[in-house]
Amino acid sequence: MTPLDYEYLRKLLRERSGLDLSADKQYLVESRLVPLARRNGLAGIGELVQKVKAGSEALTIDVIEAMTTNETFFFRDKIPFDHLRQAVIPELIQARAAKRSLRIWCAASSTGQEPYSIAMVLKEFATELSGWRVEIIATDISLGVLEKARAGIFSQFEVQRGLPIQLLVRHFRQVGELWQLNADIRAMVQHRQLNLLQDFSHLGTFDLIFCRNVLIYFDQETKLGVFNRLARALEPDGTLALGAAESIVGITEAFKPYPDRRGLYRPNTARDRAGLKLVAAAG
Incomplete structure (x- = not known):
């Protein structure tokens, strides 16, 4: 993943979901989006970013869902x-x-x-x-x-x-x-x-x-x-x-x-x- 790809994803996630990633969270993006890219038959995050830029709304939604933290449990914090x-x-x-x-x-x-x-x-x-x-x-x-x-x-x-x-x-x-x-x-x-x-x-x-x-x-x-x-x-x-x-x-x-x-x-x-x-x- 290039620095430009990461900056694009940071901006996309902030605008579409509110998620504000710091500059040092590339590892988190890679851990969640590389598997998504593979499931879609893409070579890596660079190719995934290109498809999102080209207007693939379905893939954009998948990116947002993959990056959204869904940690929860019953009666959390009591x-x-x-x-x-x-x-x-x-x-x-x-x-x-x-x-x-x-x-x-x-x-x-x-x-x-x-x-x-x-x-x-x-x-x-x-x-x-x-x-x-x-x-x-x-x-x-x-x-x-x-x-x-x-x-x-x-x-x-x-x-x-x-x-x-x-x-x-x-x-x-x-x-x-x-x-x-x-x-x-x-x-x-x-x-x-x-x-x-x-x-x-x-x-x-x-x-x-x-x-x-x-x-x-x-x-x-x-x-x-x-x-x-x-x-x-x-x-x-x-x-x-x-x-x-x-x-x-x-x-x-x-x-x-x-x-x-x-x-x-x-x-x-x-x-x-x-x-x-x-x-x-x-x-």
Whole structure:
């Protein structure tokens, strides 16, 4: 792979997926794209780049999917799901009692472990949510991972990562050496393709948004744009959940942290943002 090929791929990935590769990640690109080139009968990355430049949209999508990190597991980081169970859902049930409706968005949902973890938590509130309209929308840029997520079939290794044994017994059935989620949990989640770099206002507004462990791959300008659009997609009293290594600090004033709820944020009102500007000006 030539330096020019690498720079072209860096620019392509940044513009199409938000992935911001540093200058020293050639090894990562080679490890993921050389096998893709071979599967397409190409001699190497140079020839792959030429075909992408020539306008092969199918190959471009394959490149983006190959480079997208899809690391995920059930109840990842645990703490956000403890908050969900102990505080967020009970508070939303109280706040939405009049309209009896709850909308949750899991962005960058990968192979489905995160939205299905949310669904299993909601199942614990089946009595309180009886008769409610409950939606879980799971989106990802990759059609491949969405297809796997819809099937709800996971390996022994995947169900052993973060999934308590009692939930495995309760919500899965064994199919040979694999495990499939029961139909009632799968039916709780709607899977859709979505690129976070594009407008997502058509999804409507949500009471809770999980956007975890994806923005760490974006540059600051891209993060700011996504945060601003997420703020518009969240109800004024809604909650945003970010990954353990992610933060809004120094990026946006659209959100503020929840006290004593690590990783959770709520929208800043116009008054809150005005106050922040006054404090900054006074300083």
